[in-house]
Amino acid sequence: MVATVALETGDSGNRHRFQLELEFVQCLAILAQRGYFKDKAFVNYLKYLLYWKDPEYAKYLKYPQCLHMLELLQYEHFRKELVNAQCAKFIDEQQILHWQHYSRKRMRLQQALAEQQQQNNTSGK
Template sequence: MTDTSDDRIRFQVELEFVQCLGNPNYLNFLAQRGYFKDQAFINYLKYLLYWKEPQYAHCLKYPMCLYFLDQLQYEHFRKELANAQCTKFIDDQQVLLWQHYTRRRTKLLQEQAEACANRMAQTNGQVNPSQT
């Protein structure tokens, strides 16, 4: 394998792993198996903070993983993840956030579409140069 190929594979593996950190149930799995007690693993989590840099962060499909990556830098958070109730609470809060975001985004898009339709009706479909 070439260095470029190795770098590409490493990038993909690290990208997938960082995104897995956005899943509270996976974090619970890691905590219950003692990964968060391994100093080498903790160091790896610290190393992965480079994903917060814009040139890497734009590749993430699930940006919530960066929040959890930040929180994993704290021992107290890592210990709490072993508690299934804590993980369930985090998971529930994440779902509520997504639901709120989706509803809010839908509402904003509807308002924008209605405003655009009203402008079009007022100008009889004519483009007003002052609004472009």
């Protein structure tokens, strides 16, 4: 795919395309309200972008949960529901809750690790 060529050859045109597609895959949220999901060519493009699920490409994603959204966007019913502001807001709120939970969990794990290291340093002396 494009990413392999862009990263291995350093071809600036392919690298630019890779970066554009990377950004696009991560920014799928607002498209329903703009009417993009009614365009058959655009829906086909969403299907094409599923290659980002391959670990070779997914490792570049800053927000890997976008892959789940990309998967859901393959379903016409889901695309139609996103036009509803309440539905889009609910998804947004759920995403925020997920991030908050992840952040808190990560902080607790880091604190526990720091405490364990401190105990190891103290008991080792």
